[in-house]
Amino acid sequence: MDVTAQAEAAQGGERPAMIRLTGVGKTYPDGTTAVHDLDLAVGAGELVVLVGPSGCGKSTTLKMINRLIEPTTGTIEIDGRDVMSQDPVALRREIGYVIQQVGLFPHQRVEANVMTVPLLLGESRATARERAHELMELVGLDVETYARRYPHQLSGGQRQRVGVARALAANPPVLLMDEPFGAVDPVVRVRLQDEFLRLQRELGKTVVMVTHDIDEAVRMGDRVAVFATGGRLAQLGTPAELLGRPADDFVADFVGSTRGLRRLAVTPIDPALLEPMDGVAAGDLAAAVDLDSSLEEALAAMLRDDRAVVGVRDGARFVGVLTPNGVHRALRASLRDPAEEPA
Numbered sequence: 451m452d453v454t455a456q457a458e459a460a461q462g463g464e465r466p467a468m469i470r471l472t473g474v475g476k477t478y479p480d481g482t483t484a485v486h487d488l489d490l491a492v493g494a495g496e497l498v499v500l501v502g503p504s505g506c507g508k509s510t511t512l513k514m515i516n517r518l519i520e521p522t523t524g525t526i527e528i529d530g531r532d533v534m535s536q537d538p539v540a541l542r543r544e545i546g547y548v549i550q551q552v553g554l555f556p557h558q559r560v561e562a563n564v565m566t567v568p569l570l571l572g573e574s575r576a577t578a579r580e581r582a583h584e585l586m587e588l589v590g591l592d593v594e595t596y597a598r599r600y601p602h603q604l605s606g607g608q609r610q611r612v613g614v615a616r617a618l619a620a621n622p623p624v625l626l627m628d629e630p631f632g633a634v635d636p637v638v639r640v641r642l643q644d645e646f647l648r649l650q651r652e653l654g655k656t657v658v659m660v661t662h663d664i665d666e667a668v669r670m671g672d673r674v675a676v677f678a679t680g681g682r683l684a685q686l687g688t689p690a691e692l693l694g695r696p697a698d699d700f701v702a703d704f705v706g707s708t709r710g711l712r713r714l715a716v717t718p719i720d721p722a723l724l725e726p727m728d729g730v731a732a733g734d735l736a737a738a739v740d741l742d743s744s745l746e747e748a749l750a751a752m753l754r755d756d757r758a759v760v761g762v763r764d765g766a767r768f769v770g771v772l773t774p775n776g777v778h779r780a781l782r783a784s785l786r787d788p789a790e791e792p793a
């Protein structure tokens with residue numbers, strides 16, 4: 451499979467590439483090839499998730515972007531500039547970095563932890579403090595309650611939030627996140643994922659995130675890169691493409707046998723495929739869902755109300771109905787190549 455062509459096609463020229471890896475490889479001195487001939491372009495404002503089994507080169511890839519690790523082959527550009535030609539310290543100020551163990555300074559209060567980077571950048575203490583408080587609120591940490599606490603006085607989820615706040619403190623255009631939600635229980639994890647997505651809609655950072663959890667990958671990613679052992683990119687695509695059209699047996703196996711179900715969650719309702727309201731009595735409708743809901747939410751509403759039809763609303767107005775058959779058609783249509791559409 452020609453991954454480069456796939457990457458460029460998926461890029462679609464919609465957004466200029468903010469991060470571009472070309473032919474990037476990393477072989478460690480002991481001969482281990484962690485990453486092999488990787489081409490990957492991440493658009494400005496895009497969130498790309500790197501996912502794959504343990505040891506497939508995800509973290510190595512991330513660390514090559516901010517030069518914590520130097521590639522053995524290929525080039526990495528950020529905003530058109532080769533990272534190898536930049537001062538690593540200056541480069542890392544442009545790139546927020548969030549890691550699983552958070553890496554907070556244990557003897558500094560939350561506020562001081564978040565203020566570190568603005569102070570390094572030469573802000574006054576007052577401005578840095580103000581910025582730290584803004585960021586704490588942004589990630590959902592009450593300043594009154596938490597600013598004066600030390601990291602050990604926080605829950606795992608709260609520590610992760612401080613880590614995200616600190617990474618955002620220099621307002622970097624690029625954010626690298628290595629298993630950012632890995633250290634918390636599944637319920638907190640989903641909440642942090644949702645909150646990060648909300649934040650991302652507001653901030654529009656260019657994000658590369660590493661996880662080994664395919665559910666997290668398809669939930670979070672605009673596109674997902676599946677790595678196979680040996681640092682080989684097995685597939686790069688939208689969550690819907692990955693689940694609906696895995697490139698090979700490895701990817702099919704990795705995304706799991708329930709991928710058919712999971713596609714429902716990543717496929718939006720297609721307004722073009724709704725059926726008209728005519729002839730459907732309001733009493734036959736399951737509770738309506740909004741037009742921007744996923745197929746999963748629509749199907750869940752049908753099953754919950756034990757009806758084979760759900761109303762779809764755009765604001766206060768009903769725009770049509772969806773049936774199980776319509777859900778199936780929408781799933782199929784979501785994978786159709788636009789070039790194959792009848793004129």
Ligand SMILES: Nc1ncnc2c1ncn2[C@@H]1O[C@H](COP(=O)(O)OP(=O)(O)OP(=O)(O)O)[C@@H](O)[C@H]1O
Nearest residue numbers: 478480482484503504505506507508509510511662
């Ligand atoms: N300093 C090193 N020297 C030799 N081999 C290394 C070194 N660092 C990592 N590796 C190897 O490179 C490969 C890729 O490691 P990497 O940490 O990038 O994987 P990963 O996909 O992030 O794994 P995980 O999900 O387990 O964190 C692994 O086989 C690992 O053992």
